[in-house]
Amino acid sequence: MKLTVWTYEGPPHIGAMRVATGMKGLHYVLHAPQGDTYADLLFTMIERRDHRPPVSYTTFQARDLGSDTADLFKQSCRDAYERFKPEAIIVGASCTAELIQDDPGGLAETMGLPIPVIPLELPSYQRKENFGCDETFFQLVRALAKPIERTQRISCNILGPTGLGFRHRDDVQELTALLYDLGIEVNVVAPMGATPTGLTRLGAAHFNVLLYPETAEAAARYLERECGQPYTKTVPIGVGATRDFIAEVAKLTGITPEVDESRLRLPWWSKSVDSTYLTGKRVFIFGDGTHVRAATRVAREEMGFEVVGIGCYNREMARDIRGLAKEIGVEALITDDYLEVEQTIEALAPEMILGTQMERHIGKRLGIPCAVISAPVHVQDFPARYSPQVGFEGANVLFDTWIHPLVMGLEEHLLAMFREDFEFHDAAGPSHHGGHAPKAIHADEPVVEQTPAAANDDNVIWLAPAEKELKKIPFFVRGKAKRNTEKYAAERGVHEISVDTLYEAKAHYAR
Amino acid sequence: MNDMTPSKGCRDVPVLKERGQREVFCGLTGIIWLHRKMQDAFFLVVGSRTCAHLLQSAAGVMIFAEPRFGTAILEEKDLAGLADAHEELDREVARLLSRRPDIKQLFLVGSCPSEVIKLDLSRAAERLSQVHFPDVRVLNYSGSGIETTFTQGEDAALAAMVPVLETSDERQLLVVGALPDVIEDQALGLLEEIGVTPVRVLPAKRALDEHGVGENTVFALTQPFLGDTHAALERRGARHIAAPFPFGEHGTTAWLKAIAAEFGIDESVVDRVTEAPRARARKAIATQAAELQGKSVFFFPDSQLEIPLARFLTNECGMSAVEIGTPFLHQTLVGPDLDLIAKGPVISEGQDVDLQLDRALDARPDITVCGLGLANPLEAHGLTTKWAIELVFTPVHFYEQAGDLAGLFSRPLRRKELLKGMPNRLEAAE
Numbered sequence: 001m002k003l004t005v006w007t008y009e010g011p012p013h014i015g016a017m018r019v020a021t022g023m024k025g026l027h028y029v030l031h032a033p034q035g036d037t038y039a040d041l042l043f044t045m046i047e048r049r050d051h052r053p054p055v056s057y058t059t060f061q062a063r064d065l066g067s068d069t070a071d072l073f074k075q076s077c078r079d080a081y082e083r084f085k086p087e088a089i090i091v092g093a094s095c096t097a098e099l100i101q102d103d104p105g106g107l108a109e110t111m112g113l114p115i116p117v118i119p120l121e122l123p124s125y126q127r128k129e130n131f132g133c134d135e136t137f138f139q140l141v142r143a144l145a146k147p148i149e150r151t152q153r154i155s156c157n158i159l160g161p162t163g164l165g166f167r168h169r170d171d172v173q174e175l176t177a178l179l180y181d182l183g184i185e186v187n188v189v190a191p192m193g194a195t196p197t198g199l200t201r202l203g204a205a206h207f208n209v210l211l212y213p214e215t216a217e218a219a220a221r222y223l224e225r226e227c228g229q230p231y232t233k234t235v236p237i238g239v240g241a242t243r244d245f246i247a248e249v250a251k252l253t254g255i256t257p258e259v260d261e262s263r264l265r266l267p268w269w270s271k272s273v274d275s276t277y278l279t280g281k282r283v284f285i286f287g288d289g290t291h292v293r294a295a296t297r298v299a300r301e302e303m304g305f306e307v308v309g310i311g312c313y314n315r316e317m318a319r320d321i322r323g324l325a326k327e328i329g330v331e332a333l334i335t336d337d338y339l340e341v342e343q344t345i346e347a348l349a350p351e352m353i354l355g356t357q358m359e360r361h362i363g364k365r366l367g368i369p370c371a372v373i374s375a376p377v378h379v380q381d382f383p384a385r386y387s388p389q390v391g392f393e394g395a396n397v398l399f400d401t402w403i404h405p406l407v408m409g410l411e412e413h414l415l416a417m418f419r420e421d422f423e424f425h426d427a428a429g430p431s432h433h434g435g436h437a438p439k440a441i442h443a444d445e446p447v448v449e450q451t452p453a454a455a456n457d458d459n460v461i462w463l464a465p466a467e468k469e470l471k472k473i474p475f476f477v478r479g480k481a482k483r484n485t486e487k488y489a490a491e492r493g494v495h496e497i498s499v500d501t502l503y504e505a506k507a508h509y510a511r
Numbered sequence: 512m513n514d515m516t517p518s519k520g521c522r523d524v525p526v527l528k529e530r531g532q533r534e535v536f537c538g539l540t541g542i543i544w545l546h547r548k549m550q551d552a553f554f555l556v557v558g559s560r561t562c563a564h565l566l567q568s569a570a571g572v573m574i575f576a577e578p579r580f581g582t583a584i585l586e587e588k589d590l591a592g593l594a595d596a597h598e599e600l601d602r603e604v605a606r607l608l609s610r611r612p613d614i615k616q617l618f619l620v621g622s623c624p625s626e627v628i629k630l631d632l633s634r635a636a637e638r639l640s641q642v643h644f645p646d647v648r649v650l651n652y653s654g655s656g657i658e659t660t661f662t663q664g665e666d667a668a669l670a671a672m673v674p675v676l677e678t679s680d681e682r683q684l685l686v687v688g689a690l691p692d693v694i695e696d697q698a699l700g701l702l703e704e705i706g707v708t709p710v711r712v713l714p715a716k717r718a719l720d721e722h723g724v725g726e727n728t729v730f731a732l733t734q735p736f737l738g739d740t741h742a743a744l745e746r747r748g749a750r751h752i753a754a755p756f757p758f759g760e761h762g763t764t765a766w767l768k769a770i771a772a773e774f775g776i777d778e779s780v781v782d783r784v785t786e787a788p789r790a791r792a793r794k795a796i797a798t799q800a801a802e803l804q805g806k807s808v809f810f811f812p813d814s815q816l817e818i819p820l821a822r823f824l825t826n827e828c829g830m831s832a833v834e835i836g837t838p839f840l841h842q843t844l845v846g847p848d849l850d851l852i853a854k855g856p857v858i859s860e861g862q863d864v865d866l867q868l869d870r871a872l873d874a875r876p877d878i879t880v881c882g883l884g885l886a887n888p889l890e891a892h893g894l895t896t897k898w899a900i901e902l903v904f905t906p907v908h909f910y911e912q913a914g915d916l917a918g919l920f921s922r923p924l925r926r927k928e929l930l931k932g933m934p935n936r937l938e939a940a941e
Contacts, residue, residue, distance in 0.1 A: 001583040001599040010564040033623040035537025035656025038565045040884030050891035059533045062657040095559035096623035125587045472693040503911050507795040510914040
């Protein structure tokens with residue numbers, strides 16, 4: 001057993017859901033107990049999807065345990081096929097169903113559905129979410145992709161984007177445009193946006209772009225073997241990596257690239273004198289392996305930061321990140337325990353953290369600026385605006401995102417000069433961020449009214465019980481409640497605020 | 512309006528019982544609010560990565576506030592041989608308690624995986640209680656999805672506490688159900704003014720504040736999902752005061768009057784004490800519920816709060832109910848509320864989510880109360896939704912919150928009106 005509060009990755013069936021939800025025309029029948037449907041809200045809330053994930057859960061309960069659960073599973077398969085008429089079905093078990101050993105694959109096979117039924121073996125007690133994505137996509141590709149005739153014009157597939165992926169939506173758009181500029185068409189993007197029928201067309205591409213190794217490396221290797229398609233090894237995040245990626249594509253295809261860099265602004269933004277203060281800023285980088293590798297290069301070569309530590313939570317990328325750490329002369333931290341990450345950050349005391357939602361909170365606790373570069377992320381990192389990480393626009397986005405949490409140059413100098421300044425000290429934080437106003441008088445200090453002043457129209461006193469009641473109101477609305485109550489009392493010529501007055505005011509301002 | 516004649520109510524209406532795919536939380540989610548309420552308790556789930564992931568997803572941002580809950584994630588080796596599972600658990604618990612010496616109560620919370628492999632957590636709790644006596648009390652309950660739905664997790668936790676309460680012969684009222692502190696204080700204040708004394712609460716904020724229970728205890732429930740706790744208290748000799756639940760002005764008044772009657776206090780006393788707050792509640796409801804008049808509501812099953820809330824919306828806000836779905840219908844507890852709901856709506860227990868969605872899309876209610884997995888998809892179909900979980904996490908009981916409660920339902924309608932110039936372009940996530 002391992003005591004866990006926060007997990008960087010969900011269980012592997014969540015990975016399978018990410019593949020199914022990213023695709024169209026595919027349905028996932030998941031053998032799982034009641035309650036496991038919580039996963040739906042990752043997609044409907046965090047990613048704001050406007051439809052339910054294409055997942056049917058058997059949602060068995062205690063009374064179903066025994067022979068019942070196998071029938072329940074078959075019934076769910078039948079219902080899912082009848083209701084949704086998918087092009088293919090994937091079947092599997094969640095961690096609990098793995099223990100009751102119903103063999104979803106075997107059960108589904110005997111049902112004779114007129115569509116491909118692909119069983120998934122996802123060991124819940126050994127592996128995690130990213131493995132679930134990778135394995136599910138691999139099984140789909142293995143079942144559906146066959147060598148077929150190549151497209152006449154040079155084309156590639158983009159492999160790896162899924163549901164609930166960090167910036168996958170805009171990365172695909174940016175990359176498609178970049179490839180188009182190079183004269184390369186995109187044959188299939190998968191899993192995201194693809195159909196099972198679309199996967200049968202994968203073999204027509206001349207090569208594959210492996211956009212996210214975490215979620216599609218097994219499929220890329222399979223296609224290399226079975227369909228003779230080479231795949232790209234550079235993930236185009238950052239200016240240098242994007243240029244290397246273009247060179248790699250040129251080598252694979254024999255094209256002479258003509259690249260439009262007219263909208264690439266990071267290099268000049270980074271060279272302009274305003275950015276001089278960024279030089280040597282000590283940065284700690286943590287996340288999934290792919291994004292950490294890319295961010296490390298951008299931080300060192302394109303922003304002029306000093307990288308003081310790197311790490312990743314997905315052990316599939318451990319070797320790669322260890323190698324990179326050695327190259328740049330820092331320690332690699334391979335862990336999925338956030339307390340270890342926190343200890344490391346505390347020990348290194350960086351000036352900035354590039355990490356996940358979790359590091360954002362660690363940063364908040366330690367008072368260190370943080371920008372998010374990798375999943376897991378919360379709802380604010382599924383933005384409405386266009387914000388890729390890959391390609392040239394991605395580089396622009398990275399510059400803005402990483403700079404924003406930092407105190408700006410001149411302010412930083414003034415802070416050093418006037419360290420004792422009463423409204424301008426270290427703890428005050430950057431002046432372009434909210435939440436750092438001079439502290440108001442603490443609401444918890446009792447207002448002792450020994451002898452209430454003679455009441456006049458602008459003098460309202462709080463009786464002790466009302467004062468106590470006010471403190472029960474959450475702090476973020478307490479101020480408003482206090483103001484409203486006093487206004488209400490003043491308007492009615494009430495000089496003493498009682499608990500009733502407080503609630504009368506509340507009812508009065510009920511909107 | 513507030514017709515008290517049972518014959519018109521829904522108590523005897525045949526219930527539509529459905530089995531099929533259920534879109535609900537498991538009982539583990541109860542931990543999210545219970546650990547805030549019980550300030551010296553730690554909730555240790557024995558389960559899988561899925562359990563940890565669920566708590567993390569449901570707890571949202573709270574996960575970073577050093578919460579007093581965690582998951583002991585079962586690994587391969589725990590599944591291979593059960594003998595060492597207990598040793599593993601003992602080690603993790605010892606480490607946890609040495610790190611958090613402020614913990615006085617430890618709940619070992621069962622999950623689907625621990626129940627399926629028949630890991631005997633009750634025995635573990637007994638053993639650990641002896642090991643850590645007298646500093647820490649170790650209890651056990653199951654919050655697994657195979658046995659519990661959402662708020663039933665709180666029921667299971669409280670029911671586990673009842674047998675270890677001291678025995679007391681005192682004539683007392685026990686108010687049962689975890690309430691936000693501000694609400695609890697209001698409830699106690701009202702009962703005190705009416706003259707009901709002494710009044711205790713379950714769960715108490717700390718183990719030390721607990722009082723005994725016995726033959727002379729009567730208890731009132733503040734939440735409709737406490738069936739097992741109700742049974743456990745009756746086994747201890749305590750008697751239940753049946754009443755509608757204290758939502759809205761009528762619900763709160765009826766609840767107080769039922770308790771007053773039990774203590775031989777005249778209705779007129781309750782009327783006098785509650786006159787001002789009742790007037791406030793009426794006024795606040797009127798302000799908030801203007802948009803609700805004449806509108807229809809459809810409840811998907813979630814928390815068992817559906818029946819009392821439907822009673823509030825139909826009796827006090829002028830709404831009509833199309834269907835009231837509840838994960839579990841405990842006749843004894845929600846009977847008084849059912850009596851007050853006019854015949855008409857379908858009362859359903861359990862769920863086949865696809866069939867229920869068909870019914871909702873067919874009926875096109877003005878407001879659909881449902882979970883977060885369904886809310887955005889239904890909005891995309893043009894229905895207006897109120898996500899149900901908020902009703903558990905927000906102070907909604909008693910007089911002073913009656914307006915807020917109505918407001919929770921009217922806000923989505925107001926928002927729809929405000930944004931009517933923006934037709935949906937569905938491209939949330941491609």
